[in-house]
Amino acid sequence: MGLDAYEYSLTKGVRLKEGTAREIGEQAAKWGITMSVHAPYYINLASKEEEGRRKSIQYIYSTMEAAEWFGANRVIFHPGSAGTDREAAMETAKITLSQALEKCSSFIAKGIHLCPETMGKQSQLGSLKEVLELCKLDSALMPTIDFGHLHALNQGNIQSCQDYADILDTIENALGKERGRHFHVHFSRIEYTKAGEKKHHTYSETEYGPDFDPLALLLAERELDIIIICESSGMMAEDAAELKRIYQEKLHLFN
Numbered sequence: 323m324g325l326d327a328y329e330y331s332l333t334k335g336v337r338l339k340e341g342t343a344r345e346i347g348e349q350a351a352k353w354g355i356t357m358s359v360h361a362p363y364y365i366n367l368a369s370k371e372e373e374g375r376r377k378s379i380q381y382i383y384s385t386m387e388a389a390e391w392f393g394a395n396r397v398i399f400h401p402g403s404a405g406t407d408r409e410a411a412m413e414t415a416k417i418t419l420s421q422a423l424e425k426c427s428s429f430i431a432k433g434i435h436l437c438p439e440t441m442g443k444q445s446q447l448g449s450l451k452e453v454l455e456l457c458k459l460d461s462a463l464m465p466t467i468d469f470g471h472l473h474a475l476n477q478g479n480i481q482s483c484q485d486y487a488d489i490l491d492t493i494e495n496a497l498g499k500e501r502g503r504h505f506h507v508h509f510s511r512i513e514y515t516k517a518g519e520k521k522h523h524t525y526s527e528t529e530y531g532p533d534f535d536p537l538a539l540l541l542a543e544r545e546l547d548i549i550i551i552c553e554s555s556g557m558m559a560e561d562a563a564e565l566k567r568i569y570q571e572k573l574h575l576f577n
């Protein structure tokens with residue numbers, strides 16, 4: 323299909339044999355596919371229970387280990403629950419994340435990045451501001467910007483090229499040039515309610531935002547080197563090919 327990135331989902335748990343992962347990784351390398359890995363959904367860096375935080379660190383560790391087997395250099399994870407006190411939850415999350423970084427130092431030394439994701443629901447930690455705040459803890463942390471989630475969380479606020487430009491500028495201002503140019507992206511059209519994310523849609527369901535066109539234009543114009551994983555409902559690969567086609571069309575405008 324001409325695609326060149328794949329995110330292996332371990333969202334339901336790290337149940338994977340080393341040999342299998344290495345075989346997949348070898349094939350990916352052979353075909354020029356850059357791999358990333360999505361960590362389990364149960365991670366909650368802000369868990370009020372010590373046991374919950376300890377397990378979260380363990381899930382991150384085992385996903386990092388799987389990433390090494392795959393030859394992947396990005397592990398994507400959801401930061402956790404916002405609870406009743408967002409600020410307290412953020413403080414707990416930062417401490418747990420620092421401990422996770424320490425435990426994963428051997429993988430980090432090999433160049434594997436931990437990538438907290440922006441989330442679509444009010445009840446979750448993971449506004450743009452929160453994800454950037456987490457990433458400020460260490461240069462091994464790279465943001466995963468899920469534009470659909472941001473759009474849902476902020477009630478459909480991504481409409482124009484300027485809206486995307488503001489997000490890109492915010493990332494660069496917070497984390498500097500390097501991480502402002504290389505970060506991870508999830509993209510899909512999304513339906514939302516007052517509480518945020520309701521459902522991912524396909525790219526052809528244009529009644530839902532956000533639109534990829536203005537983002538593609540900015541990526542081409544600013545020569546950003548990011549990996550985009552398409553999370554369309556049931557049409558990930560087909561829609562990823564469509565997003566890639568749109569991006570290449572924009573690239574031609576600048577070359």
Ligand SMILES: [Zn+2]
Nearest residue numbers: 360399400439
């Ligand atoms: Zn995710």
